[in-house]
Amino acid sequence: MQWCNLKHILLWSFVCVLTGCTTVDELDIWPVVYYDKDPERQTTQLDILTSVYSQTDTLEKTTYAFRPFFVGEFAKSGKNSEILALWPFVRYRQKPDDTLIAILPFYYSREITKQHTRERDYDWFFLPFASFGGADTKEGSYLYMGFWGNIKGLLGYDEITGKPFPFYVTARDGEYFSRGYMWPFFRFGDGGGKTFRFYAFLYSYYKNKDKYERRSFLWPFVHYNKEDLNTKDPRTDVLVFPIYGQSTSKKSLAWMFMWPFFSYSGHENGYREYNLPWPFFKYRTGKGIHEFRLWPFYWENNQEDGTQRHRDVIAMWPFYWSLHSEYPTHTKDSVYIIPFYSQHWSKGKDPKAKEEMRLKVWPLFDYKVNEDGSFRSRILSPLLFEDYIPYGFEKAWVPLFTLFDYNCKSTDEKTVTFLGPLFTMKKSKDLSYERFLFFSYKNEKKTKGEQGRFSILGGLFEYNWLPQQRGLRFFYLPTWPTWSK
Template sequence: MQYHYSLRIILLAFLCILTACKTTTDLDIWPLVYYEKNKSEQTTQLDMLASVYSQTDSLEKTTYSFRPFFVGEFSKDGKKSEILALWPLVRYTKEPNDTLVSVLPFYYSRDLKKTSTGERDYDWFFLPFAAFGGSDTKEGSYLYMGFWGNIKGLLGYDEITGKPFPFYVTAKDGEYFSQAYMWPFFRFGNGDGKTFRFYAFLYSYYKNKNKYERRSFVWPFVHYNKEDLNTKYPRTDFMVFPLYGQSTSEQSLAWMFMWPFFSYSAHDNGYREYNLPWPFFKYRSAKGIDEFRIWPFYWKNNQKDGTQSHEDLVLMWPFYWSFQSDYPTHTKKSLYILPFYSQHWSKGKDANAKEEMRLKIWPIFDYNVKEDGSFRSRILSPLWFEDYVPYGFEKSWLPLFTFFDYNQGNNGEKAVTFLGPLYTAKKKDNLEYQRFLFFSYKNEKIPKGDQGRFSVLGGLFEYNWLSSERGLRFFYLPTWPTWSK
């Protein structure tokens, strides 16, 4: 009985808070609730229970968050919406030409219209029971229980059919058609200049017009291939796996012994490669290529061509990695000292370009500077990997673990939070706000002067001021008494 009585009090308080939010522009009873409405920017923000529940509203979209269980973003024009539930398990996104539903690991569907061609592409699966897919220009795919179906556009084939798999399987790629009985033991294919035969791993033959002719005996152990038959310098390959292999032509020579440990290859264009033994020692050299490796201590790989260059360095693999790339439009650098340190830097070659930089000292510190001038710094930083679109971990989980967060927008607006509900500060051109535990201070510049307040628990006790008037507030009642400045 006492439990139900307490629950009713909580629900009544919640309804009172929501009612208050509808009738005021400012409510600050932290950590229970914080509400702010900015009429000039047409934005509202509601945080409850130290931001476990958050709601933000702007001209562009409305966001609801009940962390870590639910995050929903909905655009005001109704064209885009996104829902993340128990991320990364559930995701739903809807755009004018793209609808996606994902429930890991069992369910996935996507209905996509390609704007470049106007073609509609649809995929759906519910593992392990069924899967469907297709596009406007092709008959749809289907698969039941993983063994009966017709799959299109996978593994380099136009379609693959199992009726049922693996007893009878067919595949089609253009004019080439193949059949398999008790796959993969017996397979046969013909068409488009290709001939393929495979007999229970004992012998196989594969010919493609005048491009190549390949044979195997007791696959995968013995291979004899003729490659590049349609070129000036055809190549002959022979291999007894994994003991010995060689590849020869009038321009090149390669051999291998106890693959993949020992190998050598050379070409008339100056290319040389040694693996003695792989992966511990490797040397590779050619025009624009220079690679040397003594694994795991040292590994350097430089490559250049007419438009771009790459310089990679690895020390004491896998702990130290350094990458530098130069492209026609920008330069990019990355450094990893695993698992604790990572840094990414890039800058465009335009005269007005500004640098972007991301620094992470895991799990303590995260610092990010964007090209538009905005930057953010956080303590803690529990994610050891980069969070990309839809930034589900950052939206659902990080606010619950971040001790310190400093954020500055490209318009100069600044925001600081420390230990979640302990301390918060915001500052922009016409507004300054600070909160420490239950005490808050707010000062806003308006055309008539300054207005603001110093408050305890959002109105339990409050001193407020306008440009020409001062007042006191007690126990959330209206301001009284008031007096002139």
């Protein structure tokens, strides 16, 4: 809080010196400082050294950015805030029932309060030393130094204990309970219709009621399994890894030789798959499935079921990708020419739906059109990948590398910037603002009428007008002389 107060004191002192301590709603001395306060819209914008430091204040939230080190967003109503520091290494996010802190790669904590039960669920990691997690009404998980602890709900088990790991390990999944000594060499499990024995990779046996029975010798080299014993089509698998394997049933046959290079599988329902040899040649066909691969030159994969349809084409892997998907609610298409070009289209099935589109020519250019008609175009486009929530790279890094930015909102508000301080334009139904180097022009419609100004270096010389008054300003002093319209 003290730092924020000092910052505001210094800012206003600087503004008052330049303006003769008059009431200030705007200061435009680019690239040093740009300040604009709109009492009618209750918005404030401050930029120092183009976008190195920015502060935006609206009815909904206040945003601070000291790029690329810090970005903070604080909502006016409710307990909502987010801080990104040295992104992607530090993140803090607070919501009414959800608090997250992450300091990569060592620290992570998240605490969630469930809305209906008001039960607190939490996770806490300080790697590699300790981690905790759980809920208020249940015994939590804990792990110290990676070898002593009790972990719940991971790796398909209700709980796993190590006291200490790997000398003695236990695991529970419902009624099934297993023990391990000098894990993974000796492991034994019983319960819930399951039986498991593992002796130092020499021999293992695993049975689950009438579903399957599996044996291995010199694991992972020799396996003999009986699968799907509870169905009308049980299967027998034999594997001598990696030389030969075979899987047979009344309805299917599969074999492999010198895994993973040569394999075949077929089923009486018409499904066939050939890899001769993998990954260079693959052919797969069946109901709703057709795939052909002659790698790396050409690869086509078609899949269809009752609700979805996909068609992917890859040429000269990994350079060219064409992906098409149809869902019950929308269709989506993507084209990649790696690493320089990518384009995406998406459109809803509603006849009134409009198409969304994203285009990137890395690292030169990106362009995006949203369903509501808004669009944005930028040069440069340094991110090789798509940025996702919390959009840390977009907020902290991209503005520093943007040479040209054209942003048009669905309300027909337009903003254009070119080379930061060189040229800026803002257009809306109530505002017209243009700045080129040291010259700026602004005209806006207020409730009291039209007002604006033409300025050189933000007040070195300025001609301004109000609904019933005109005036001149020199050397950043208050406006004088003034005269009536």
